[in-house]
Every structure is written in structure tokens, then in C-alpha cells.
Amino acid sequence: MIELLALSVIMIIYVVYFYYWFKAFRISAPYYPTSAKTIKTAIRELKKHKVKHIVELGAGDGRVAFALAREGYEVTAIEFNPILVLIMRVRKWFGRYKKVHIIRQDFLKLNYKEYDGAFIYLYPKVMDQLAKKLTQEMPKNAVFIANTFMFHDKKPVVVSENKIYVYLNEK
Ligand SMILES: C[S@@+](CC[C@H](N)C(=O)[O-])C[C@H]1O[C@@H](n2cnc3c(N)ncnc32)[C@H](O)[C@@H]1O
Secondary structure, three states: OHHHHHHHHHHHHHHHHHHHHHHHHHHOOOOOOOOHHHHHHHHHHHOOOOOOEEEEEOOOOOHHHHHHHHOOOEEEEEEOOHHHHHHHHHHHHHHOOOOEEEEEOOHHHOOOOOOOEEEEOOOHHHHHHHHHHHHHHOOOOOEEEEEOOOOOOOOOOEEEHHHEEEEEOOO
16 A cells, blocks of 8 residues: 555656656756856856846756855745755755745746846757846846856857856846
């Protein structure tokens, strides 16, 4: 009986996880984590600017968000896959990360006016859509850090190692 219950729970987790994995694959980017080296580069670049509250669009398991919070940033992690959100919530609870705010939502449905920094690791097809939205909604000189994939219509102020692209919101 207990085995059947455990098996059912595992099956549900798999189905939910892969439902969102394929949805993300279709519209933006499925889960693929940023490496520790790349996170280090991103933090180094961020520190060159005055940024307080960073939003991570598609936060995965939260490794970037928690690393940023350890550096003293206020971070809002947006993710729509409920299994990844659960992992983040558990990590937040165990690590007592008061500066990490987790939102389970489609990042295209939110407004970004309250953030002065953004970390984005998503496929090119959604980058152009986001470039327009973030430029309009975020304050002037907000810092965008893009991992691996660039914004097509924007010129980065810095192209760093590990494919980290830094942009300033010129409005
Ligand atoms: C390439 S992974 C990056 C994960 C994390 N940012 C990192 O760098 O380690 C992209 C993440 O975005 C999430 N995602 C994709 N589309 C999304 C959407 N429309 N709203 C919220 N999250 C989304 C995926 O579930 C996945 O976890």
C-alpha cells in the first residue's frame, strides 16, 4: 500500500515536471542551470553597478537567486514549474534566505517596474519579446544580465567571459 502511494507521488511529480518542461521548451527555455563559474562572472559584473533588487526570469532551482542573495541583493525569483518552485521554497526555508522572494508565475504576465536589475537565461525567441517589455517597464539605467543568448536589438555594454552580456536600460 505504502509502495503504491510512493509510486503515485513520484509519477505525479514526473508528469507535472515534464508538462512544464515541454511548455517552457515550446515558449521560452526549459530548465538548464547556469554553471557556478558563470554565476561568479555575473556577480562580478553586477557589482560594477548600483543595483538593489534583481529579478530572475525563469529561476529554475534558484541557484542564481540564492547566490545573489548571499551577496546582499534583494532577489525576486520567477518560475512557473511548480516542482522547481517547491525546490526553491525548500532551499529558501533551510537556508533562511529572507532576501529571496519566490513567485510562481509566467514571467510574461508580470510587471517589472520595481526592479533595477534582471538576470535572464532563456532562448533567443523570447529574448526580443522581453527586451521590449523590460526596457519599457524597468527604470532607466537598470542592469540586464543575459546568460548565453543576447538581445538582438540592444548593444551590450560589456561582453564578459562565460557568455555573460551586460546591458544598461537606455529607455
Ligand atoms: C534555462 S533555465 C534557467 C534557470 C536559471 N535561471 C539558471 O540560470 O540556472 C530557464 C528556466 O525558465 C523557466 N521558464 C521558462 N519559461 C517560463 C515562463 N514563461 N515563466 C516562468 N518561468 C519560465 C523554465 O522552467 C526554466 O526553469
